[in-house]
Amino acid sequence: MSDVTTTDLYEITMALSYLLEDMSRPATFSLFVRNLPPERGFLVSAGAEPVLDYLSAFRITSADVEDFASALHRSPSDVSALDGVTFTGEVRAVPEGRVVFAGEPLLEVTAPLTQAQLVETFLLNQVSHQTAVASKAVRSVLAADGRPVVDFSLRRTHGTSAGMQAARMAALTGFAGTSNVAAAVRWGLTASGTMAHSYVEAFPDEETAFRAFARAHPGPVTLLVDTYDSVRGVRTAARVLRDLGRGPGCAVRLDSGDLGGLARRARVELDCSGLPDVRVIASGGLDEYGVDTLVRSGAPIDMYAVGTRVGTSADAPYLDSAYKLVEYDARPVMKLSSAKVTSPGRKQVFRRPDGDDVIALWDEPGPPGAEPLLRTVMRDGRRIGPPDTLPEAHARLTADLVALPADALRIRDPRPGRAVYSERLSDVTADLTRRLRSPRSPRAAPGA
Amino acid sequence: MSDVTTTDLYEITMALSYLLEDMSRPATFSLFVRNLPPERGFLVSAGAEPVLDYLSAFRITSADVEDFASALHRSPSDVSALDGVTFTGEVRAVPEGRVVFAGEPLLEVTAPLTQAQLVETFLLNQVSHQTAVASKAVRSVLAADGRPVVDFSLRRTHGTSAGMQAARMAALTGFAGTSNVAAAVRWGLTASGTMAHSYVEAFPDEETAFRAFARAHPGPVTLLVDTYDSVRGVRTAARVLRDLGRGPGCAVRLDSGDLGGLARRARVELDCSGLPDVRVIASGGLDEYGVDTLVRSGAPIDMYAVGTRVGTSADAPYLDSAYKLVEYDARPVMKLSSAKVTSPGRKQVFRRPDGDDVIALWDEPGPPGAEPLLRTVMRDGRRIGPPDTLPEAHARLTADLVALPADALRIRDPRPGRAVYSERLSDVTADLTRRLRSPRSPRAAPGA
Numbered sequence: 001m002s003d004v005t006t007t008d009l010y011e012i013t014m015a016l017s018y019l020l021e022d023m024s025r026p027a028t029f030s031l032f033v034r035n036l037p038p039e040r041g042f043l044v045s046a047g048a049e050p051v052l053d054y055l056s057a058f059r060i061t062s063a064d065v066e067d068f069a070s071a072l073h074r075s076p077s078d079v080s081a082l083d084g085v086t087f088t089g090e091v092r093a094v095p096e097g098r099v100v101f102a103g104e105p106l107l108e109v110t111a112p113l114t115q116a117q118l119v120e121t122f123l124l125n126q127v128s129h130q131t132a133v134a135s136k137a138v139r140s141v142l143a144a145d146g147r148p149v150v151d152f153s154l155r156r157t158h159g160t161s162a163g164m165q166a167a168r169m170a171a172l173t174g175f176a177g178t179s180n181v182a183a184a185v186r187w188g189l190t191a192s193g194t195m196a197h198s199y200v201e202a203f204p205d206e207e208t209a210f211r212a213f214a215r216a217h218p219g220p221v222t223l224l225v226d227t228y229d230s231v232r233g234v235r236t237a238a239r240v241l242r243d244l245g246r247g248p249g250c251a252v253r254l255d256s257g258d259l260g261g262l263a264r265r266a267r268v269e270l271d272c273s274g275l276p277d278v279r280v281i282a283s284g285g286l287d288e289y290g291v292d293t294l295v296r297s298g299a300p301i302d303m304y305a306v307g308t309r310v311g312t313s314a315d316a317p318y319l320d321s322a323y324k325l326v327e328y329d330a331r332p333v334m335k336l337s338s339a340k341v342t343s344p345g346r347k348q349v350f351r352r353p354d355g356d357d358v359i360a361l362w363d364e365p366g367p368p369g370a371e372p373l374l375r376t377v378m379r380d381g382r383r384i385g386p387p388d389t390l391p392e393a394h395a396r397l398t399a400d401l402v403a404l405p406a407d408a409l410r411i412r413d414p415r416p417g418r419a420v421y422s423e424r425l426s427d428v429t430a431d432l433t434r435r436l437r438s439p440r441s442p443r444a445a446p447g448a
Numbered sequence: 449m450s451d452v453t454t455t456d457l458y459e460i461t462m463a464l465s466y467l468l469e470d471m472s473r474p475a476t477f478s479l480f481v482r483n484l485p486p487e488r489g490f491l492v493s494a495g496a497e498p499v500l501d502y503l504s505a506f507r508i509t510s511a512d513v514e515d516f517a518s519a520l521h522r523s524p525s526d527v528s529a530l531d532g533v534t535f536t537g538e539v540r541a542v543p544e545g546r547v548v549f550a551g552e553p554l555l556e557v558t559a560p561l562t563q564a565q566l567v568e569t570f571l572l573n574q575v576s577h578q579t580a581v582a583s584k585a586v587r588s589v590l591a592a593d594g595r596p597v598v599d600f601s602l603r604r605t606h607g608t609s610a611g612m613q614a615a616r617m618a619a620l621t622g623f624a625g626t627s628n629v630a631a632a633v634r635w636g637l638t639a640s641g642t643m644a645h646s647y648v649e650a651f652p653d654e655e656t657a658f659r660a661f662a663r664a665h666p667g668p669v670t671l672l673v674d675t676y677d678s679v680r681g682v683r684t685a686a687r688v689l690r691d692l693g694r695g696p697g698c699a700v701r702l703d704s705g706d707l708g709g710l711a712r713r714a715r716v717e718l719d720c721s722g723l724p725d726v727r728v729i730a731s732g733g734l735d736e737y738g739v740d741t742l743v744r745s746g747a748p749i750d751m752y753a754v755g756t757r758v759g760t761s762a763d764a765p766y767l768d769s770a771y772k773l774v775e776y777d778a779r780p781v782m783k784l785s786s787a788k789v790t791s792p793g794r795k796q797v798f799r800r801p802d803g804d805d806v807i808a809l810w811d812e813p814g815p816p817g818a819e820p821l822l823r824t825v826m827r828d829g830r831r832i833g834p835p836d837t838l839p840e841a842h843a844r845l846t847a848d849l850v851a852l853p854a855d856a857l858r859i860r861d862p863r864p865g866r867a868v869y870s871e872r873l874s875d876v877t878a879d880l881t882r883r884l885r886s887p888r889s890p891r892a893a894p895g896a
Contacts (some may be wrong), residue, residue, distance in 0.1 A: 006608045008600070008627040009641030017664035023650060071629045071639035073667070113650060120644070124603040125611065133606075152456070155572040156766045158581075158606035159613060160454045163573065165606075181460065181519045182453040191519035193457030196568070198773035201781040202471060202561060216465035219521070228784045228884055308766045317765040318604045318756045325646035333649040336676045436676055 153311025220249025601759020668697025
């Protein structure tokens with residue numbers, strides 16, 4: 001199946017009608033998140049890079065046309081107007097790694113209506129998923145308060161592609177490594193991982209297992225100590241490491257039980273065994289909440305491995321995202337259905353050095369000293385400049401986090417940052433709402 | 449990146465040690481879900497088919513070896529023992545679509561230790577995700593109480609591959625269609641979808657939009673009526689459909705607001721317009737809980753579209769799954785860490801016509817009249833028989849649902865079905881626990 005057919009059928013039914021009606025004027029769609037999940041003080045923008053790759057390569061082939069026809073129970077000739085369609089439009093996007101808030105466009109697509117509509121499903125899918133996971137992952141980094149965090153999520157993400165993106169998002173937000181080999185190789189990340197309980201069980205006893213592992217891995221090793229009894233496991237690990245003269249760079253991993261209490265006992269055992277350089281790693285069902293509790297308790301844990309709950313963004317596995325038409329043929333448009341009102345027109349988000357962000361119409365000058373977040377990243381269907389890199393995205397995130405109020409950074413009960421509408425955008429929204437609510441009035445004229 | 453490198457690094461570190469120690473005897477790993485999520489009375493087994501495809505094709509290439517070496521900061525020659533490894537083992541699996549409960553093995557892999565270990569990450573990933581989504585999706589079908597349900601999840605699943613699996617799981621559990629074109633084509637499903645709010649907004653007014661849509665689509669059409677005002681939208685849709693002599697097969701779709709109340713008003717409008725055959729479809733943030741509430745209220749809704757919350761299994765986005773070594777070289781093994789005790793040995797699950805399932809050792813005869821759920825589906829690395837089909841899986845699910853107690857089928861506060869250990873499995877577990885807890889005793893001998 002091609003990426004192009006992995007789309008909602010209605011993109012095709014609409015496109016066919018647009019082509020029939022000759023509605024090929026430029027349209028602008030705005031992609032934004034209506035509301036933040038309850039326990040998020042901010043979002044981390046992500047997904048723009050895969051979206052640009054997709055749009056650069058977008059082309060409907062005759063094989064795709066046959067699939068569309070088959071899905072619609074129509075003949076291929078009824079759908080052939082779509083054959084060869086590519087994406088020739090413009091994209092303005094908030095670069096990956098920027099901190100964003102509810103209502104702020106993350107991406108605006110301006111292209112002939114059919115093209116801008118056809119790409120909706122993929123764009124929503126990528127930005128929603130990756131922004132959700134990045135916004136979850138960063139919280140583990142914050143909770144760990146300087147201690148390294150690694151990604152162990154691959155085994156329970158929603159498929160392996162989701163696992164690749166989870167590793168990418170982990171790196172973007174400052175994780176020290178990932179268990180995912182393919183992701184480590186692809187993005188130049190540190191691969192992290194040691195042994196499973198099955199490894200220990202496959203040997204006659206724990207000590208034999210630890211010695212065999214050290215034999216196979218002459219560099220620093222991490223020994224998993226909770227297969228049978230964590231306290232005994234730490235003691236055995238300490239004995240093996242001391243006997244073999246290993247220490248610096250090595251670690252023991254606790255994966256179950258009272259991680260804080262066991263970490264204290266492990267620390268004492270290791271220190272009293274002359275192994276002060278052997279670190280204690282904790283894993284097992286952790287996300288930012290568990291890490292926060294352990295860090296606040298002063299547990300002597302040197303590194304946290306988080307997995308399932310972060311890779312699936314378990315407490316907020318989706319975002320309330322939308323891809324809304326805001327302008328067609330230079331005419332601002334909007335939707336009025338209850339509780340889902342959108343605001344019309346192409347937009348810009350201005351970040352003020354102090355105070356709330358301002359969402360404005362795209363051609364407004366913006367408040368003095370404010371930074372525009374949306375950048376033009378694609379024109380005529382071609383990327384402007386080279387693809388963004390993870391280190392660049394990470395650097396942007398770091399700068400934005402430093403500038404955030406502390407109460408937005410809180411792990412529990414954060415106070416979300418927010419954006420307000422500019423005066424002009426408020427006026428245009430109110431004006432168009434009035435016109436649309438009165439069915440007899442003429443619709444806003446082009447350019448209004 | 450190959451599927452083979454999309455794995456946890458520790459599978460490689462362990463495999464290298466096993467090869468060095470010449471530990472190539474047969475191992476059995478058991479894949480099961482420790483506990484059901486709170487609002488699940490049962491799980492729907494899924495993922496076995498993609499797993500068998502993966503195992504059939506599994507082969508470590510020299511490119512993979514280079515990636516492993518790079519991730520481990522070792523030279524390729526240190527890892528070259530893995531070059532050319534394929535999967536030559538046996539798989540016993542619960543076929544897709546069977547109802548299963550906590551603790552029951554969904555899959556048992558018996559293969560040379562290295563092979564059985566190397567495939568862990570992929571197997572856990574696929575079975576956990578697909579079983580979670582299937583177990584969520586079936587609940588919408590049950591809640592709809594005979595009304596058709598369609599899958600609109602693609603835009604917010606965790607990537608498009610997850611969207612493909614969500615559509616497959618929807619079909620497996622009895623959905624009437626999916627919005628996902630590629631999934632519809634690949635699995636022969638009904639593709640479903642109509643228009644977005646953007647479509648209506650792109651036209652000067654709603655009526656012009658509806659007429660244009662009907663022009664492009666001579667067959668039955670569904671008109672989205674809530675872009676501006678749902679009640680007015682239904683009236684406009686009724687006028688257009690009546691004017692054009694369309695009716696049977698057509699529908700209006702409500703996507704926001706008080707869906708039950710609006711459906712009643714839509715039904716009255718359509719009936720009084722002489723359009724009793726025009727159906728009412730509801731969508732917008734629905735999953736089984738919303739559908740259940742609407743169905744119980746008697747809302748005149750003929751079809752439900754569910755999306756995001758089902759495709760991400762939002763209230764239980766992951767399962768507490770495990771892939772545990774239960775036997776190595778004919779020696780039963782187990783893990784003792786607190787709260788995560790496993791039971792040793794290869795197993796079989798017996799379904800009794802009445803009463804709880806029984807988890808037994810694989811060579812026990814099982815209770816009289818009980819059906820064994822685990823079937824041998826791969827031997828010597830090759831599938832036994834042709835791939836399973838979705839209609840077969842769906843038929844299995846239907847039969848199992850019919851046989852389930854009503855309180856396990858409940859949408860809210862279900863009473864989970866359960867499995868008990870056979871006497872022999874209980875004895876073996878207790879015996880091995882005793883031996884492992886006493887560090888001085890010899891370990892269970894091979895064959896014990």
